[in-house]
Amino acid sequence: MHLELPKEPLKTFRDFLKHYLMIVLSILTALGLEAWVEHAHHRHASEAASTQIDAEIRANLAEIHTALEEDTQRAGTFAHIRDSLEQDLKANTPDATIVQHILTQTRNSSFNLNLRWPTLRQEAWDVAVANQSVGWMDNDRMYRYSAAYAAQRETANTLTANLALVMNGPRMIDTATDLRSGNVQPREFLHVVAQMTVMLDQARDNLHTLEQRLQSALPAPQHGA
Secondary structure, rough: OOOOOOHHHHHHHHHHHHHHHHHHHHHHHHHHHHHHHHHHHHHHHHHHHHHHHHHHHHHHHHHHHHHHHHHHHHHHHHHHHHHHHHHHHOOOOOOHHHHHHHHHHHHOOOOOOOOOOOOOHHHHHHHHHHHOOOOHHHHHHHHHHHHHHHHHHHHHHHHHHHHHHOOOOOHHHHHHHHHHOOOOHHHHHHHHHHHHHHHHHHHHHHHHHHHHHHHHHHOOOOOEE
């Protein structure tokens, strides 16, 4: 900031006060202009970050929707096989007949969990945190975004924990190998297909919950838009 000295000596207190007020006014104007420019920059940066984050969340929602469709279809297939097998066992159907039923029901599909989990991105959020754009957003928006991305991490961790708790990987591989050779054990097969059905159902429940949380992070739609 440049301050100009008076060209003529200040002869009276009034002249001094006048010049002093001009200096103060100049300083305040400069500081106010600087603050306005900085505020405008912060607002622009936060709005740009919000736009990118909203787009990222919508992309994640689309991924979740696709995963839910595929997992629901696969869970339905496994549930049908499980229920049919339980009925055969309750009816004391001969093992050879049950094996034929199993081979018929699995003939046109590969027997594996094939859990469809969405690719949940968070680059826009990470960038906003890194360049401090998040700190320039209003508290409500910042909280909603933070909760959404925390929910993504929590859901992924829950899936990993559930897989370790519910699924028996080696047993599933052994059953799939027996199935390809046509020498499957009905009760062993029932146990594995039940595990796979439960795992898919849990994954779908988690995705439904995550879907709601991500949707709540987005701005409410404008009426008439």
